[in-house]
Amino acid sequence: MDTGSSLTWVQPPICSACTPAFTSIYDPKTSSTCTSLSCDSRYQCTNYYDFSNCGQEKQCRYSVNYLDKSSCGDVIVLEKFTFLTSDGGVWEIPDLVFGYGLESSGSIRDLSGILGLQIFRNKYSLVSRVGKKFSYCIGNISDPHYMYNQLVLGEGAVLEGDSTPMRIRHGHYVVSIEGISIGDKQLSVVQKEFDFNVVIDSGSTITLLQRSAFEQLKQEIMKLLDGLLRRAIVSNAGERLCYWGNLVRDLKGFPIVTLHLGEGADLYLGVEGMFKRVNDDIFCMAVDISGSDINIIGVYAQQYYNVGFDLNAMRVSFLSIECELLED
Template sequence: MVTTTTWPRSLFMLLSIAQIITLSSINPTNASDTSKPQRLTAKLIHRNSIFSPYYNPNATVWELNQEALNRSREHMRYYQYRMTALRENVGLLDSSDMTLGLITSDAGVIFLASMSIGQPPIPQLLIVDTGSQICGNTSGECSQGKCTFNITYFDGTSVLGNIASEQLLFETTDGGKIPVPIHVFGCANTISGPSNSQESGLLGLGLSRFSLIRQLGGKLSHCFGDIHDPKYEHNMLVFGEGAVLEGDVTPLDTSRRLYSVSMEGISVGDEKLNIDPSIFKSQTLGDGGVVIDTGSTFSVLAKGGYELLHEKVQSVLDPSLQRITYSQEPGLLCYKGQVDWELTGFPAVSFHLAQGADIVLDTSSMFRQMESDIFCMAIEPSNDEMSNLSIIGNLALQSYNVGYDIDGGKMYVQRIDCELLHS
């Protein structure tokens, strides 16, 4: 049963809503087990997996990569817009006026979360994205105990609807179910704009005061395996005290409402590249820095770091492989051949984060097969509009569990098969 709720008008600028979105405060800990809280989990479904409504068994390698590049371009445009706004409106990030919307069209879909809502629970698919932020052009009003909202998202989609309360059903890793009351979520009744998505709505993982993560204790973890394998079924998202916070630890900065980390260098095999560490640091006016973004397929590096990595990869591959200019993406470093064959023995590439945490890229994370006989480095240079911002995308995060302790200011990285987290 859906019930309407009265909320102050200021709250509307702090919601992340499309058709079904954000949760409010609960206590997810299982009272019968004081030693270990239950894991509130949601299954993550990659866009191109057999479990996705977007799955196309006839899609070619070229088609899949064009979709992936288009989605990454959407996120790059989002960050360009965001960084430009930061430069031109210094200090506004702390205000509710300085908020930007999610990408609601299917161009922004990388992962979907499978969840159930309502009484009785009805299965839903929601867009998931740690890089997306809460919407800005938002308005709403409350009258006679009923509240409405009106949001314009980054891609131009407009959503109008009502604020309501309901119940969400979380899964647990032992196969159980935990019902959780939702005090605030958005029910859309009018959607206009470019959105043509097949999912029920958006699951906003932004960092505002009333975000899902904040209300569930400020902790979150996500794990996904080989995103090239359409049959992989162990990707997962975990909320609250049961989030998987294990492995190497590095500082997490959320002051820009982004998942920002400190990167201190890059190694190719045993050789640490001679990159000035200041290249990856956040600057006074908000420029630069490194963010984690599961919505981006490719990674993006500040030019000073990208150029040295580009040169090193060329020095390793040029003696034995044919470097080419790929007509579809002339800015990428590309070669003739297949990743699985030509790159046997290619050294691992490590992103060195502060306090000794590493994200290690093997060949399937470092390169992307673009066509049957062409592969490219899955890393691009940052541009002027992005203000030298670097992005660690989902290819680099394959086979990692990444945990976020927002209030503690820590991020955890652990290389693991996600299937092991279900036990």
């Protein structure tokens, strides 16, 4: 479920030679509702067309590159999607732009697919077809047995809690950060670096900040933890701080980190939003330096929140809640 990309796609399992052989979750050749697209399809193919690889069949193809350098691509089709409704019925969406990927690299090779929730310019994307409203609630992302995460598409979306203005920049949903604090300590934020320049990205694991803000946050964490816990060296941690210790036991009482968003909305990052377990004995910051001019609020920072998008009002809301309570 990715608010950082607009295309929905699936791919067959990597291990096609395994015994017993895996069956792909989708085969366009056996679908009665699949419509192929030619390279010159005026609207649907435009955003995903790979000019270098149209092929002899002149079939619309796509190529997507993700932030972590993963990539995927192959054939674009139109397909009918069927969803369950809140009253137990079904909701059919015909002719949704859909990718069937046979070529992938990087971490996404471990996925069966991605549900893209960006709207971009594509009127055939999922979000544009459900009324431009959706919400999702995420609990403890490290708990594979947590059963209450949910995604709601359309008018039933939960749009409660603090809300902040949103814009669309290069297809991304962006908000403003007006300040960052750790406990009672307010950090100095260069406003122009965060003014409608913060992407809400459920497809990114960690939060990425401009160096000016990251360095201040890192310094405050060093003051709090360096005298209590021993530093750990983790090969792929970059400039993030890592420590030996148990995330829950050793960080009791660690101050809340708050992202102060536009118009008074606050996003509170507890221990599990600020740090990520490497294993049972080591944890690292779940915040890193952005490698570009944008900032990203990753999915770790969105734990224990219901996040609601209203693309008609151009606002996004954050409700701090246990997702199980939304079942009521």
